[in-house]
Amino acid sequence: MNEQRTQAYLNLINQLLSCNDGDEPRILQENRELLDEGLVQVMVAVAQQYENAGRENEARWLMNMAQQLAQALGLLGEETTATANTPRDYLNFLMKTLLKISENRNPQVIYPFWEQNLDKLDDNLAQILDSWTREKLRQIIREQAYSIAVYIGNFSNLICQFPLGDITTHKEIAITGYEIALTIFTFEAFPQEWALTQFSLAIAYRNRIRGEKADNLERAITAYQEALKVYTFDAFPQAWARTQTNLGTAYSDRIRGDKAENLEQAISCYTKALKVSTFEAFPQDWATTQYNLAAAYSNRIRREKADNLEKAITAYQEALKVRTFDAFPEDWAMTQRNLGEAYRNRIRGDKACNLERAIAYCQEALKVYTFDAFRQDWAMTQNNLAVAYRDRIRGDKACNLERAIAYCQEALKVYTFDAFPQQWAMTQNNLSIAYSKRIRGEKADNLEIAIAYCQEALKVYTFDAFRQQWAMTQNNLAIAYRYRIRGEKADNLEIAIKSYHNALQIYTKDSDPLNCLQTAQNLGILHYDQKQWQQATEVYNIAIEAVENARLEALNPQDRQEVLSNAIGVFHRIVQAHLNLNQPEKALEYIERSKGRNLVELITQKNLHPQGVSQEIIAQLNELKQRVVNEQIRLQHQSINQKLMQSDNLTPYVQDHSYLKEYQQDLDNFIAREIKDPLFSLTQKVEPIPFTEIQELTDAETCLLQWYITGEKIIAFVVSADGEIKVWQSSEDDKNQFLDTFNNYRRLYYSENGKQEWKNQLSNLLQTFADILHINDILALIPDTCQRLIIIPHVYLHILPIHAFPINKNQILQDKYDVQYAPSCQILQKISQTFHHSDFNKLFAIQNPTKDLFYTDLEVNILSTFFTEPQVIAQDNATKNAVLPHLKSSDNHCYHFSCHGSFNPVNPLESALFLANKEPLTLDEIFELRLNKCRLITLSACETGMIDINSISDEYIGLPSGFLFAGSPSVVSSLWTVNDLSTSFLMIKLYEILFNENQQVSVPVALKTAQNWLENLTIEELDKFLEQYQPQIDKHLALLQPEQRPLYKESLKLIKQRQPHPFISPYYWAGFIATGV
Missing domain, CATH: 1.20.58 (Methane Monooxygenase Hydroxylase; Chain G, domain 1)
Incomplete structure (x- = not known):
């Protein structure tokens, strides 16, 4: 067959494939000079190429066309469909075939003989082959059996590729031949031949036309797995890679089993194949495997969806290199x-x-x-x-x-119900969604059309045959009925609810959490809008469990945070629904499930220890756990930076999780090897805190004040020891006014005038916040017996000094109650459970490392005298290299940082305390510390208490979170850029109160007392305070340069001009808060 003739055949084939239905006879008539046996052979060859490439519909169409053409040309003979052949005829044909194959298995020798005997290539031949071989094997010796198995294997290979006759039957004959060969080629006797036959059998089953597709794929997978018992990476690397690739494709197509697990298996197979199929050695195989891997990542259900798609994009782009x-x-x-x-x-x-x-x-x-x-x-x-x-x-x-809509209609010119039912159904679904959203035309008409398209799609997408697509269509149908205008509203909603529930049969929280979340969220909104509060809470609970499962699939904290943030509306609505049902305790539980989950999990796992093992094993376990946490924080930091750096936002960004996986595997291996406690597991889900345990944080004199900001309102919960929860809810106008005031507060704070206007307006702003939040109405809900208030802020409220909100003309909140802060109830519970240290005599302090804070030297010199074992690293000596070893292996009880600090609102993990040479000790580095004997961290620096208010999931990312994780139960930090002199006075008084043997007060009470003292300090009292510490002041002044000493006197002179209370402005004292126990 010459090249020009072959090209003419290919052109004709392309015309036939691309023509409109019904045009085929005209095209064949116009090209009748090409209608011959050569065309049939080229059609079959092209069909085989399409089949190998996974384009099964085109392959099947071409084979049917080739068969019809062969019959019309008389190539099939007149007896093709006759049944007059006797068993002897079939047996003679089989013997001649096997003899020819034994002499020469070239298709050019075998296929002409078969063309003359197409009437015998039917199911009867498969039966004759099976019965003759089994009988023959009883009569012959092993060596003869081997030869027969070889001939039958070659026969099966050839008939799989034979272009004429009924290709459906050909595959059945081939499968029979392979299965017969396997009775001779056993694993024990002939392992290589056995493996090759298993591989061929797998291909035959994967491409099989008869039988259930699901059954065929199961048999293909089993055969591939059998082949891999021989085709190992070390012994047969190319065959191993080829089998892994084919097994991956079978898993990608698999119908049975868990879809998510099937895709994981496919990804694993493709990844293994790439160890051999490299770009340099096998570029085409490499490109094909990259393409298959990309498709698997695109469809992947497990892990973080965003990361999967980045990997898919990268793999597709790799494939395009070839x-x-x-x-x-x-x-x-x-x-x-x-x-x-x-x-x-x-x-x-x-x-x-x-x-x-x-x-x-x-x-x-x-x-x-x-x-x-x-x-x-x-x-x-x-x-x-x-x-x-x-x-x-x-x-x-x-x-x-x-x-x-127009593009869908174009697609339907090819995708007809008869020719391509699955693609037709897919297009019906796409049309349904488009009409549901359509703007032009009558809305009522559009929705009717959308419903009709969904119902059409369901003719193909049945529950039994295409469960995922069935669920997707049910979801689309539910959306259309939810908004339907025609018909009875109640009936439409009933159908919508039923359709959503149908979809949730497939989209479960365990197997497909993201689709489960979306479907349950839509169903929950439907119930919520109808004020069906109980049904709404039940469905939203499913959505939240799906969110929590999806979070567990994410590899780093940033991805987990994004999963929760994307579903925050579910939490808002379930909280409101429970409040509407008068179930505030349930509302509070769900609030806790939405707050600071990453920190809760990190602290929980850090403090989780097995029973019955030595301290040496515990130490090794802690080191391995810390290594995993450090890598997770590094990846989170990297992820945030990458998003800030990407200019076009189109370049795929795939994080390298190899170290995290390696560290996690090392940890898992260590646990499996060294720890025998059957109840110990670091991978277990951290259960949310129930209300009974929230209530245990209170007592007769202690109440909780939990805040929560939703899309519509601000809510405050007051929890007391008697179990009663009282709730205050703002109006939407109050919430909007609060946001406006908050934005103004931030605008003034970050203005270019050195925050002067913000300082001037601070008192008025705090009053405005108190009024908008109706603080006195909330306090009226607190029992009279309450003396201590644990405040749990939410998002924006974390960076406001709630303790300094005015409650009347002469009082602020902390005048009425002792106030402490906590990121969440569960975090407070966790750090309370691990706080067992009462010692408070060993100090580690960082003193003025940048040498530009005049009063910090005095501050540290004085407060260090309260401790029996102080250790101070001052000024130039406080380098990062000098400080970090002390922080990582120290057993001090108090750590005092008197230095500069800064909060980075763009990337909170880069928030830092600044050491000598302005070297930053960043938040991600603080997470690496172990302060196991620490009782108090004092951050006498600027902005050390600020957190990421852009975290929709309220993850509480800031310097306090790092120190809480590092082991401190209590952190004193600042909410703004603080004044050096007033801060020094405040800190000295704080420690003076803590060391007052007559009081024995907690850190929050000591801070409150110190703040009240500074706020109300008179000039006369200031003089007495300075006189009390005059020896230390004189010593400090003596160390200063002569030109610096007048600055001290000048600053005191300026202070004394602010009569009668120089520090009465909340700017000087209200910025410090006590977080934790």
Whole structure:
């Protein structure tokens, strides 16, 4: 067959594949000079290529066309469908076939003989083959049996590829032959032949037409796994890689089993194959495996969805290094199209940019996938464009939706119900979504059309055959009925509810948490809007359990935070629904489940220890756990920085989790090897705190004040020891006014005038906050017996001095109660459980490392005298290298940092305390510390108590969280840039009170007392205070340069001009808070 003739055949085949239904006879008539046996052979060859590439619909269509053409040309003979052949006829044919194969197995020798005997290539031949072989094996010796097995194996290989006749039957005959061969090629006797036959059998089952698709894939997987018993990486690397790739494809297509687990298996197989199929050694295999890996990551259910899509994009782009437009145009186009789909689904980066990129990739694919040349691929690309335009952000929304509908209609020119039922159903679904969202036309009509398209899709997407797609369609149907205008409202809602519940049969919180979350969230909103509070709470609980499962799949804290943040509306509504049911205790429990979860888990796992092991094992365990935490924090830091650095937001960013996985594996191996406590597990889910345990944080004199800010209001919960919860809820206007005031507060704080206007207005701002929050109405809910208040702020409230809110003309909140703060009830519980240290005599202090804080030297010199074992690193000596070893292996009871500090609102993990040479001790480094005997951390520096108020999930990311994790039960920190002199006085008084043997007060009480003292300090009392510490002051002045000493006197002179109370402004004292126990 010459090359020119072959090209003519290929052109004709492309015409047939891309023509409209019904045009085939005309095209064949116009090209009748090409209708011959050669065309049939080329059709079969092309079909085989399509089948190997996974394009099964085209392959099947081409094979059917080849068979019809062969019959019309008389190539099948008149007796093709006759049943007149006797068993002897079949047996003679089989013997002749095996004899020819034994002499020469070249298809050019075998296939002409078979063309003359197509009437015998039917199911009867499979039966004859089976019965004759089994009988023959009883009569012959082992060596003869081996030869027969070889011939039968070759026979099966050849008939799998034979282009004429009924290819469905050919595959059945081949499977029979392989299974017979395996009775001779046993694992024990002939391992290599056994493995090769298992591999071939797996391919035959994967491509099998008869039988249930699910059954065939199970048998294929089993056969591939059998082959791998021989095809090991060390012994047969290429065969091992080829088998891994094929096994991965089988797992990707698998119908049975858990879909998520199947995809994990597929990813594992592809990843293994890449150890052998490298870019340098096998570029085409490498590119194919990268493409398959990308597809698996795109569909992956487990782990963090955003990260999976980044990996998919990266793998597709890798494949394009080989799959270029010039060298492999079809593969290039297919990869372009799928890359577009990955960008359409992408979570990271700018959504609008991602969608534009998705559209561009699809349009690139259409340079190859034309309607005339590649009809099916053209249709699939039309579908992808439809979805991209449906979701498009740029351009006119109404126009985009019209284009989406038009693209779907184009796809249906190819995707008919009869020819491509699955793709037809997919397109029906896409049309349904587009019409549900459509702006043009009558809304009522659009929704009816949307419902009709969903119902059409369900003709193919049945529960038994396509469960995932069935669930997706049920979800779409529910949305359409939820908004339906025609029909009875109650009936529509009932159908919507039923459809959502149908979808949740497949989208479970364990197997598919993200789809479960979305579906349950939509169902919950439906109940919520109908004021069906009980049903809403039940469904929202499913959504929250799905969120928590999805968080566990994420590898680093940043990803976990994003999962929770994306679902924060679910928490807002379940809290409100429980309040509407008069169940405030349940509302409080769900608030706790939404707050500071990363810190709760880190502290829990850090303090989790097995029973019955030595301290040496505990120490090794702690070291391995800390290594995992350090890597998680590093990845979180890296993730935030990467998002800030990306300029185009289109470049995929895939974090390297290899070290985290390695450290986690080392930890798991250590636990398995050294720890025999059956109840010990670091991977167990940290259970949320129940209300009974929240209540245990209170007593007869202690109440909790828990704040919560939702999208509509601000809520305050007062919990007392008697179990009663009282609730205050703001109006929406109050909430909006609070946000306006808060934004003004921040604007003034970060203004360019040195915060002077903010300082001037601070008292008025605190009064305004107290009024907006109706602080006196809330205090009226607190029992008269209460003397101590534990405040649990929420988001913005974390950085406001609630203790300094005025409650009347002459009183602030902490005048009425002792106030302590906590990030959440569960974090307070965790640190309370681990606080067992009463010693308070060993100090470690950092003193003025940048040498520009005049009064900090005096502060540390005085407070260090209270301790029996003080250790101070001062000024130039306080370098990072000098300080870190003390912090990492120290057993001090108090750590005092008198230095500069700064909060980084853009990347909170870069918030820092500044040591000598302005070297930062950052939050991520603080998480690495172990302060196991610490009782108090005092951060006598600026902005050390500020946290990330942009954390929607209220993760409490700031310097206090790092020290709480490091082991301190109590942290004193500041909410703004503080004054050097007033802070020094405040700190000296704080320690003076803590060491007053007559009082024995807690840190929060000592801080409150010190603040009240500073606020009300008169000039006369200031003089007495200075006189008390005059020896230390004189010593301090003596160390100063002569030109510095007048500055001390000048500053005191300025203070004394502020009569009668120089520090009465809350700026000087209210910024410090006590967090923890």
